[in-house]
Amino acid sequence: MKVQVRVMPKAGILDPQGKAIAGALARLGFEGVGDVRAGKVFRLDVAETDPAKAKEAAARMAGTLLANPVIEDYEVEVVP
Template identity: 70%
Template sequence: MKVLVTVMPKAGVLDPQGKAIGHALAGLGFEGLGEVRAGKVIELELAETDPARARAAAEAMARKLLANTVIESFRVEVA
Protein backbone atom coordinates (compact mmCIF):
# COMPACT_ATOMS: atom_id res chain seq x y z
CA MET A 1 0.00 0.00 0.00
CA LYS A 2 1.35 3.42 -0.94
CA VAL A 3 1.46 6.13 1.72
CA LEU A 4 2.53 9.76 1.26
CA VAL A 5 3.95 11.72 4.18
CA THR A 6 4.11 15.49 3.60
CA VAL A 7 6.36 17.39 5.99
CA MET A 8 6.26 21.19 6.24
CA PRO A 9 7.77 23.78 8.58
CA LYS A 10 5.30 24.88 11.26
CA ALA A 11 3.81 28.38 11.04
CA GLY A 12 6.19 30.91 12.56
CA VAL A 13 9.30 28.80 11.91
CA LEU A 14 11.85 30.46 9.64
CA ASP A 15 12.02 28.82 6.21
CA PRO A 16 15.21 29.99 4.44
CA GLN A 17 14.73 27.52 1.58
CA GLY A 18 11.22 28.85 0.93
CA LYS A 19 12.51 32.44 1.04
CA ALA A 20 15.28 31.57 -1.45
CA ILE A 21 12.77 29.95 -3.81
CA GLY A 22 10.45 32.96 -3.55
CA HIS A 23 13.33 35.35 -4.25
CA ALA A 24 14.47 33.29 -7.25
CA LEU A 25 10.94 33.14 -8.68
CA ALA A 26 10.59 36.92 -8.31
CA GLY A 27 13.95 37.32 -10.05
CA LEU A 28 12.63 35.26 -12.94
CA GLY A 29 9.74 37.67 -13.35
CA PHE A 30 6.99 35.81 -11.53
CA GLU A 31 4.89 38.46 -9.82
CA GLY A 32 2.24 38.39 -7.15
CA LEU A 33 3.93 35.79 -4.97
CA GLY A 34 3.04 35.70 -1.32
CA GLU A 35 4.95 33.67 1.21
CA VAL A 36 6.70 30.58 -0.18
CA ARG A 37 7.21 27.58 2.12
CA ALA A 38 9.31 24.53 1.18
CA GLY A 39 8.79 21.06 2.56
CA LYS A 40 9.23 17.46 1.52
CA VAL A 41 7.09 14.54 0.42
CA ILE A 42 8.13 11.00 1.33
CA GLU A 43 6.48 8.15 -0.55
CA LEU A 44 6.37 4.84 1.31
CA GLU A 45 5.37 1.46 -0.07
CA LEU A 46 4.12 -0.60 2.87
CA ALA A 47 3.26 -4.32 2.91
CA GLU A 48 0.24 -3.49 5.09
CA THR A 49 -3.17 -4.03 3.43
CA ASP A 50 -5.36 -2.34 6.07
CA PRO A 51 -5.50 1.45 5.40
CA ALA A 52 -5.93 2.33 9.09
CA ARG A 53 -2.91 0.29 10.10
CA ALA A 54 -0.87 1.69 7.20
CA ARG A 55 -1.75 5.24 8.32
CA ALA A 56 -0.84 4.44 11.93
CA ALA A 57 2.51 2.96 10.86
CA ALA A 58 3.33 5.98 8.67
CA GLU A 59 2.38 8.39 11.47
CA ALA A 60 4.69 6.51 13.84
CA MET A 61 7.50 6.71 11.26
CA ALA A 62 6.92 10.44 10.82
CA ARG A 63 7.00 11.10 14.57
CA LYS A 64 10.16 9.02 15.10
CA LEU A 65 12.21 9.90 12.02
CA LEU A 66 10.64 11.66 9.05
CA ALA A 67 9.63 14.93 10.76
CA ASN A 68 11.17 17.02 13.50
CA THR A 69 7.89 17.60 15.32
CA VAL A 70 9.33 20.54 17.26
CA ILE A 71 9.56 22.66 14.09
CA GLU A 72 7.69 20.63 11.45
CA SER A 73 4.18 19.33 10.98
CA PHE A 74 3.25 16.36 8.85
CA ARG A 75 0.26 14.97 6.99
CA VAL A 76 -0.26 11.31 6.02
CA GLU A 77 -2.25 10.24 2.95
CA VAL A 78 -3.00 6.61 2.17
CA ALA A 79 -3.13 6.22 -1.60
Protein backbone atom coordinates (compact mmCIF):
# COMPACT_ATOMS: atom_id res chain seq x y z
CA MET A 1 0.00 0.00 0.00
CA LYS A 2 1.28 3.46 -0.89
CA VAL A 3 1.15 6.30 1.56
CA GLN A 4 2.02 9.91 0.85
CA VAL A 5 3.49 12.22 3.48
CA ARG A 6 3.44 15.92 2.69
CA VAL A 7 5.74 18.09 4.78
CA MET A 8 5.34 21.88 4.78
CA PRO A 9 7.11 24.66 6.67
CA LYS A 10 4.91 25.82 9.55
CA ALA A 11 2.91 29.00 9.13
CA GLY A 12 5.06 31.79 10.52
CA ILE A 13 8.32 29.96 9.89
CA LEU A 14 10.48 31.78 7.39
CA ASP A 15 10.76 29.84 4.11
CA PRO A 16 13.72 31.35 2.20
CA GLN A 17 13.28 28.86 -0.65
CA GLY A 18 9.61 29.72 -1.15
CA LYS A 19 10.49 33.41 -1.04
CA ALA A 20 13.14 32.98 -3.75
CA ILE A 21 10.69 31.03 -5.93
CA ALA A 22 8.09 33.79 -5.52
CA GLY A 23 10.70 36.32 -6.62
CA ALA A 24 11.64 34.22 -9.66
CA LEU A 25 7.99 33.82 -10.70
CA ALA A 26 7.49 37.58 -10.53
CA ARG A 27 10.64 38.17 -12.61
CA LEU A 28 9.36 35.70 -15.22
CA GLY A 29 6.22 37.77 -15.60
CA PHE A 30 3.78 35.53 -13.72
CA GLU A 31 1.55 38.12 -12.11
CA GLY A 32 -0.58 37.90 -9.03
CA VAL A 33 1.45 35.30 -7.15
CA GLY A 34 1.52 36.18 -3.48
CA ASP A 35 3.16 33.94 -0.93
CA VAL A 36 4.94 30.76 -2.07
CA ARG A 37 5.76 27.97 0.38
CA ALA A 38 8.04 25.09 -0.65
CA GLY A 39 7.65 21.69 1.00
CA LYS A 40 8.51 18.04 0.46
CA VAL A 41 6.53 14.99 -0.58
CA PHE A 42 7.42 11.42 0.38
CA ARG A 43 5.80 8.36 -1.24
CA LEU A 44 6.20 5.33 1.00
CA ASP A 45 5.45 1.79 -0.06
CA VAL A 46 4.47 0.08 3.21
CA ALA A 47 3.78 -3.61 3.85
CA GLU A 48 0.29 -3.00 5.19
CA THR A 49 -3.18 -3.76 3.81
CA ASP A 50 -5.28 -1.80 6.30
CA PRO A 51 -5.38 1.89 5.22
CA ALA A 52 -5.82 3.12 8.79
CA LYS A 53 -2.80 1.17 9.98
CA ALA A 54 -0.75 2.29 6.98
CA LYS A 55 -1.58 5.92 7.76
CA GLU A 56 -0.74 5.45 11.40
CA ALA A 57 2.63 3.90 10.57
CA ALA A 58 3.46 6.72 8.14
CA ALA A 59 2.45 9.32 10.71
CA ARG A 60 4.88 7.78 13.20
CA MET A 61 7.64 7.91 10.57
CA ALA A 62 6.79 11.52 9.80
CA GLY A 63 6.81 12.52 13.45
CA THR A 64 10.12 10.74 14.08
CA LEU A 65 12.20 11.48 11.00
CA LEU A 66 10.49 12.87 7.90
CA ALA A 67 9.39 16.14 9.51
CA ASN A 68 10.87 18.31 12.23
CA PRO A 69 7.86 19.33 14.34
CA VAL A 70 9.63 22.52 15.45
CA ILE A 71 9.51 23.99 11.95
CA GLU A 72 7.28 21.72 9.87
CA ASP A 73 3.75 20.29 9.73
CA TYR A 74 2.85 17.09 7.93
CA GLU A 75 -0.19 15.43 6.40
CA VAL A 76 -0.54 11.74 5.62
CA GLU A 77 -2.82 10.16 3.02
CA VAL A 78 -3.20 6.77 1.37
CA VAL A 79 -2.64 7.06 -2.38
CA PRO A 80 -3.44 4.63 -5.23
